[in-house]
Amino acid sequence: MSWETVIGLEIHAQLATRSKIFSGSSTAFGAEQNTQANAVDLGLPGVLPVVNKDVVRMAVRFALATDAAITERSQFARKNYFYPDLPKGYQISQMALPIVGEGVVRIVMPDGTEKNIGLTRAHLEEDAGKSVHDMFEGSTAIDLNRAGTPLLEIVSEPDMRCAQEAVAYAKHIHSLVRYIDICDGNMQEGSFRCDANVSIRPKGQSEFGTRAEIKNLNSFRFLERAIEFEVERQMDVLESGQEVVQETRLYDADKDETRSMRSKEEANDYRYFPDPDLPPLLVEPSFIESIRQEMPELPTVRRERFVTEFELKPDDAAALTADRTTADYFEAVIAGQAFAPKLASNWILGELFARMNKESLELTDAPVNAERMAGLLNRVHDQTISGKIGKQVFDEMWSSSDSADDIIDKKGLKQITDTGAIEALVDKVIEDNPSQLAEYRAGKEKLLSFFVGAVMKASRGKANPAQLNAMLRDKLKP
Amino acid sequence: MHEKTLAEQSRLLASGEISSSELTNHYLERIERLDGDLNSLITVTGAAAKKAATAADEKRKAGDDSPLLGIPIVQKDIFCTKDVLTTCGSRMLENFVAPYDATVVSKLDTAGMVNLGKANMDEFAMGSSNENSYFGPVANPWNRKCVPGGSSGGSAALVAARLAPAATGTDTGGSIRQPAAFCGLTGIKPTYGRVSRYGMIAFASSLDQGGPLAHTAEDCAMLLQAMAGEDERDSTSSHEPVPDFSSSLQQPLTGLKIGVPEEYFSAGLDDAVASCVQSSLAEMEKLGATLKSVSLPNQSLCIPAYYVVAPAEASSNLSRFDGVRFGHRCENAQDIEDLYKRSRDEGFGSEVKRRIMIGTYALSAGYYDAYYLKAQKVRRLISDDFANAFADVDLVAGPTTPTPAFETGAKSDDPVSMYLNDLYTVSANLSGLPALSMPCGMVDGLPVGLQLLGNYFDEVRVLNAAYQFQQATDWHTLAPNGIE
Numbered sequence: 028m029s030w031e032t033v034i035g036l037e038i039h040a041q042l043a044t045r046s047k048i049f050s051g052s053s054t055a056f057g058a059e060q061n062t063q064a065n066a067v068d069l070g071l072p073g074v075l076p077v078v079n080k081d082v083v084r085m086a087v088r089f090a091l092a093t094d095a096a097i098t099e100r101s102q103f104a105r106k107n108y109f110y111p112d113l114p115k116g117y118q119i120s121q122m123a124l125p126i127v128g129e130g131v132v133r134i135v136m137p138d139g140t141e142k143n144i145g146l147t148r149a150h151l152e153e154d155a156g157k158s159v160h161d162m163f164e165g166s167t168a169i170d171l172n173r174a175g176t177p178l179l180e181i182v183s184e185p186d187m188r189c190a191q192e193a194v195a196y197a198k199h200i201h202s203l204v205r206y207i208d209i210c211d212g213n214m215q216e217g218s219f220r221c222d223a224n225v226s227i228r229p230k231g232q233s234e235f236g237t238r239a240e241i242k243n244l245n246s247f248r249f250l251e252r253a254i255e256f257e258v259e260r261q262m263d264v265l266e267s268g269q270e271v272v273q274e275t276r277l278y279d280a281d282k283d284e285t286r287s288m289r290s291k292e293e294a295n296d297y298r299y300f301p302d303p304d305l306p307p308l309l310v311e312p313s314f315i316e317s318i319r320q321e322m323p324e325l326p327t328v329r330r331e332r333f334v335t336e337f338e339l340k341p342d343d344a345a346a347l348t349a350d351r352t353t354a355d356y357f358e359a360v361i362a363g364q365a366f367a368p369k370l371a372s373n374w375i376l377g378e379l380f381a382r383m384n385k386e387s388l389e390l391t392d393a394p395v396n397a398e399r400m401a402g403l404l405n406r407v408h409d410q411t412i413s414g415k416i417g418k419q420v421f422d423e424m425w426s427s428s429d430s431a432d433d434i435i436d437k438k439g440l441k442q443i444t445d446t447g448a449i450e451a452l453v454d455k456v457i458e459d460n461p462s463q464l465a466e467y468r469a470g471k472e473k474l475l476s477f478f479v480g481a482v483m484k485a486s487r488g489k490a491n492p493a494q495l496n497a498m499l500r501d502k503l504k505p
Numbered sequence: 506m507h508e509k510t511l512a513e514q515s516r517l518l519a520s521g522e523i524s525s526s527e528l529t530n531h532y533l534e535r536i537e538r539l540d541g542d543l544n545s546l547i548t549v550t551g552a553a554a555k556k557a558a559t560a561a562d563e564k565r566k567a568g569d570d571s572p573l574l575g576i577p578i579v580q581k582d583i584f585c586t587k588d589v590l591t592t593c594g595s596r597m598l599e600n601f602v603a604p605y606d607a608t609v610v611s612k613l614d615t616a617g618m619v620n621l622g623k624a625n626m627d628e629f630a631m632g633s634s635n636e637n638s639y640f641g642p643v644a645n646p647w648n649r650k651c652v653p654g655g656s657s658g659g660s661a662a663l664v665a666a667r668l669a670p671a672a673t674g675t676d677t678g679g680s681i682r683q684p685a686a687f688c689g690l691t692g693i694k695p696t697y698g699r700v701s702r703y704g705m706i707a708f709a710s711s712l713d714q715g716g717p718l719a720h721t722a723e724d725c726a727m728l729l730q731a732m733a734g735e736d737e738r739d740s741t742s743s744h745e746p747v748p749d750f751s752s753s754l755q756q757p758l759t760g761l762k763i764g765v766p767e768e769y770f771s772a773g774l775d776d777a778v779a780s781c782v783q784s785s786l787a788e789m790e791k792l793g794a795t796l797k798s799v800s801l802p803n804q805s806l807c808i809p810a811y812y813v814v815a816p817a818e819a820s821s822n823l824s825r826f827d828g829v830r831f832g833h834r835c836e837n838a839q840d841i842e843d844l845y846k847r848s849r850d851e852g853f854g855s856e857v858k859r860r861i862m863i864g865t866y867a868l869s870a871g872y873y874d875a876y877y878l879k880a881q882k883v884r885r886l887i888s889d890d891f892a893n894a895f896a897d898v899d900l901v902a903g904p905t906t907p908t909p910a911f912e913t914g915a916k917s918d919d920p921v922s923m924y925l926n927d928l929y930t931v932s933a934n935l936s937g938l939p940a941l942s943m944p945c946g947m948v949d950g951l952p953v954g955l956q957l958l959g960n961y962f963d964e965v966r967v968l969n970a971a972y973q974f975q976q977a978t979d980w981h982t983l984a985p986n987g988i989e
Contacts, residue, residue, distance in 0.1 A: 066603075066604060066605055069830055069831075070825040070830070071603065071604075071605075071825075071830075071831065072585065072591070072593070072598065072601070072603070072706040072707075072825070072826075072831075073584075073585045073591075073603065073607060073702075073703065073704040073705055073706045073707065074605075074703065074704070074738075075702065075703050075738060075739050075740065075741075076740070077737065077738060077739075077740050078740065105821050107820075107821050107824060107868070109824065109827060109845055111827075111829050111841055114825060114829075114830060115824060115825045116821070116823075116824020116825050116827060117821055117824055167841075169829070169830075296869055296870045298820075298821070298865065298868035298869060298870075298873070299868075299873075300817065300821070300868055300873070300877060303709075303710035303711035303741075303818055304707075304710050304740065304741065305740055305741075306740055306741060
């Protein structure tokens with residue numbers, strides 16, 4: 028039988044606020060255990076939650092970035108269950124009335140095909156603490172630093188049809204939340220986590236199959252692997268005449284498999300009800316408008332603009348707009364300059380990225396800032412130096428704070444454009460290589476590159492290549 | 506000194522006739538001598554009180570003339586007090602010391618009041634008789650065989666016995682007004698949101714409201730002044746401006762329209778209580794008010810709705826008492842499940858468990874719509890009934906309780922009959938309206954309470970009517986025997 032895979036994702040994006048969603052405690056990662064948990068986070072008797080306004084602002088930014096409906100009067104609800112790292116015995120979340128309603132994002136697959144993925148909703152909630160099982164023999168320790176950290180749970184429609192689409196969607200959201208500055212996207216630290224709902228159905232059938240939810244996939248590779256494993260598993264189950272059970276499964280990266288965590292029957296009855304400690308969350312139209320004003324240009328729009336305005340190739344434009352820092356850097360480099368944006372694009376995606384990768388640096392930490400980069404590209408553009416010498420200058424710039432001009436001056440790298448000087452070099456090389464000259468004149472025209480290389484070498488790379496070429500051709504003529 | 510009302514003490518302190526230290530020592534001596542039989546306090550903070558009194562006297566000398574400066578008070582043990590035990594009447598919190606003050610506590614502290622200790626109460630404020638306290642029942646000073654009411658039973662008993670001029674209480678379904686009625690006091694539950702709930706251990710968050718218990722409306726006005734106001738730590742506290750509650754007390758009742766709900770005078774109301782209430786209403790008429798019959802057609806739904814909403818919220822609010830971070834933890838837990846089950850089984854009393862069970866059931870999948878959601882709709886109907894009534898009248902008046910105080914043990918095996926004691930009080934919580942109870946007669950040596958309900962944030966008018974009534978009557982001046 029031929030099967031179709033159906034995937035929906037729930038993404039938990041940790042909102043990049045300084046303090047927690049309902050308390051003033053810091054959200055900084057990596058502090059000593061339980062030092063960032065105050066009375067509210069600990070769920071002490073009598074304390075009350077107060078909504079952090081930044082959290083609302085960020086949810087609205089997300090809604091605006093995904094063309095999603097914003098609920099003017101949303102509501103916090105309590106999700107009740109007992110767990111040692113859940114201090115109050117309930118998690119404050121949103122159920123019936125989430126702050127962000129239906130929206131849509133347009134994803135681009137690696138092969139360039141595009142697809143719309145629907146967003147069902149996105150709601151605000153608090154994170155739980157952490158249970159630490161390997162610290163004390165026979166006991167579990169609780170660290171409540173994370174308790175109360177704000178999360179935006181982004182729920183997609185079951186619109187994805189293969190693991191690769193799911194990954195493309197997850198990457199799109201990952202890029203978007205960083206673009207609009209609401210999440211740092213750090214997957215190792217758990218700032219961006221995915222759960223995948225996976226089911227399969229015979230091709231052509233309109234009803235969905237029974238789904239399994241795979242929890243806590245903290246890398247794109249695990250997301251892809253887990254879905255692929257799960258699809259295979261469900262096919263085996265169905266093809267052997269059994270039925271898929273609705274359950275929650277965990278992906279084990281070491282064994283590369285998913286395994287059952289709890290079935291639907293074991294699932295908690297969360298007894299959701301509106302949290303009486305928090306009045307309805309009102310989002311005024313004027314508040315939305317003020318956030319709309321401060322929204323950055325979104326990656327999709329910016330990508331299209333880079334293609335039309337700067338005549339970049341679509342894949343280069345996509346690479347430059349994948350994150351906001353790179354796109355901003357690119358625009359800063361070309362601002363007011365005479366050289367073609369294409370030149371800047373080539374240098375950033377080529378030389379700069381290669382160097383950053385080699386040294387595992389983020390763009391913000393790269394030693395060559397936009398201004399210095401522009402200085403270098405100006406010299407390449409006006410032919411003061413060749414592209415090749417430009418790379419040498421770039422290397423120098425990387426390890427010093429000198430400008431391209433200073434380096435060119437100091438090292439005497441200025442391109443030789445003086446015809447007399449080039450002619451002297453050319454004559455010398457021809458004179459020193461009589462046998463190659465004879466062969467060339469006998470018809471072995473391939474040897475032109477030998478002469479070009481030799482003259483270039485003699486000029487220590489500084490001869491203007493076009494002039495040099497023209498002159499050599501002329502002088503080598505029989 | 507203890508025969509004086511809080512307002513009178515305030516004037517005596519201002520004129521220098523008494524000092525806070527004298528007053529504080531006097532009450533501490535009375536507590537020491539008289540509370541043994543009553544059991545109205547769980548914790549007495551004598552040393553801290555004496556220190557606070559000395560500080561108040563010094564402030565007074567330095568020119569501070571705050572009206573409450575140096576006046577003793579007792580906090581219901583549901584309000585968290587920094588460095589002082591806060592038990593909520595439960596074994597669960599037998600050893601709990603909060604690292605913060607409730608907003609009410611810090612506000613009264615700022616006003617200069619001297620905290621004498623923490624009052625006994627029904628466990629987690631669940632009860633109408635104060636028989637549900639882990640620290641033992643409280644006796645009614647008017648008749649030691651009777652209950653003082655609940656859940657603020659300790660607060661009411663100690664003020665009635667003149668162990669303090671006033672106490673704080675909390676009211677989720679009548680827990681200030683019913684004990685005030687049973688003990689011959691004046692107590693007000695303000696509009697929901699008027700007083701911050703921060704640091705007040707939650708029973709049912711959408712119904713809970715703190716307020717004062719004292720001898721007179723004038724006392725309550727002064728206390729409420731210090732307790733009320735928006736609190737950035739409580740999102741449900743109201744930003745409605747706080748008026749001067751005392752400024753309109755003197756206003757005559759001429760032209761005041763008082764609604765009398767026909768539903769309040771039907772089956773269940775004790776005849777003698779009914780006649781006390783009727784004569785008080787006649788007294789109000791004499792003072793210039795007009796009585797008008799009003800109807801609250803959904804009155805009969807109040808108790809059922811309340812006993813769904815309150816336990817539902819409580820079942821969730823009380824989940825944090827799990828033995829993991831604070832409070833009672835069982836010995837030798839085998840695993841987390843065992844820790845939860847035994848800590849909660851040992852830490853909670855039977856009424857608390859009953860309400861957690863009811864509430865959990867009401868919120869369960871498949872029952873939520875039929876119980877919780879339905880109860881919330883009923884709540885809306887009840888509020889609408891009042892909105893209709895207040896279109897025609899300024900206040901609504903009636904009995905606070907169907908009977909005077911009953912004997913200890915009389916209803917403890919019959920929860921429904923116990924719950925029916927809240928017949929007239931829960932509607933103010935379900936709707937959020939302010940309501941006051943004040944003494945309006947005596948039946949068989951026990952006080953009877955008259956309840957006045959006002960429109961939202963109209964405590965001024967409620968207090969004004971009560972004050973005028975108390976100027977013309979002396980029920981509020983009566984004191985029980987045996988507290989000399």
